[in-house]
Amino acid sequence: xxxxxTEAAPQLKGVWSSNRAGLTGxxxxxxxxxxxxxxxxxxxxxxxxxxxxxxxxxxxxxAGVKKANMxxxxxxxxxxxxxxxxxxxxxxxxxxxxxYGDICAIxxxxxxxxxxxxxxxxxxxxxxxxxxxxxxxxxxGITQNAQDTMINENAQFMFADMECE
Numbered sequence: 001x002x003x004x005x006t007e008a009a010p011q012l013k014g015v016w017s018s019n020r021a022g023l024t025g026x027x028x029x030x031x032x033x034x035x036x037x038x039x040x041x042x043x044x045x046x047x048x049x050x051x052x053x054x055x056x057x058x059x060x061x062x063a064g065v066k067k068a069n070m071x072x073x074x075x076x077x078x079x080x081x082x083x084x085x086x087x088x089x090x091x092x093x094x095x096x097x098x099x100y101g102d103i104c105a106i107x108x109x110x111x112x113x114x115x116x117x118x119x120x121x122x123x124x125x126x127x128x129x130x131x132x133x134x135x136x137x138x139x140x141g142i143t144q145n146a147q148d149t150m151i152n153e154n155a156q157f158m159f160a161d162m163e164c165e
Contacts, residue, residue, distance in 0.1 A: 023083075024112045029099040035152075036084035037113065039132070041162045044075030079159040081111070081132060087142070087151040100137040100157070111135050111159070134160035 003009035025031045048071045050056075056066035085096075100109060111132040139156035 022114050024114075025099075025109075029109065030095055031083075031085070032096055033086040033088065034083055035086055038082045039079065039113070039130070039162070040081070041077065041079040043077045046073040046075060047071070048073055077161070079132060079162055081135065081157040081159060083155045083157070085153045085155060087153055096155070097137065097140065100135060100155075103136060106134050106136050109135055111157075129165040131163045131165075132157075132159040132161075133163065 023031060023034055023037060050069035050071070052069075053066075056068055060066050099105065113130045113132075115128045135157045136159070137155055138158050139154075141154040141156075142151060143153075144151045
C-alpha cells in the first residue's frame with residue numbers, strides 16, 4: 001500500500017521514554033520536586049601565537065610570509081548547574097539548602113543524573129550517567145505567579161568535576 005503523502009512519509013528509527021531519566025542526590029540528601037535541570041561544564045582553552053618569525057613553518061602566503069606557530073593551552077575545568085524545583089510536597093526545602101549549601105560538606109556531596117533509552121523499539125538498552133562531584137549551592141531564587149499557587153525555585157550550583165559512564 002502506498003503512502004498518501006509519499007514525500008512526507010516518515011521512517012521510524014527508534015524510540016525512547018523521557019520517563020526513564022532521573023536525578024538523585026548523593027549522601028542521602030533530599031532533592032524535592034525537581035522540574036528542570038541545566039548543566040554546563042567547560043574547560044578553559046587559551047590560544048597562544050609565537051611572534052618569533054624565525055621559527056615559522058608551513059607554506060608562505062601571497063606576500064611570502066610563512067604561517068605563525070600557534071599553541072593551545074588547556075586550563076582548568078569548571079561546572080555550573082541550575083535546578084528548578086517546586087516548593088511544596090516532599091522533603092523540606094531547608095534540608096536541601098543546609099545539605100548542599102554547607103561548604104564543609106562538599107567532599108561528601110554529589111548529584112547524579114541518569115538518562116536511559118535507546119533506538120530499540122522496546123525502550124531498552126543505552127544509558128548515560130553523569131555524576132557532578134563537589135556540588136555547592138551558590139544561589140537560590142524563588143518566584144510565584146499570581147495566576148497559580150505553585151512556588152518555583154531555581155537553585156544554582158557550582159561543581160568541581162563531571163564524570164560520565
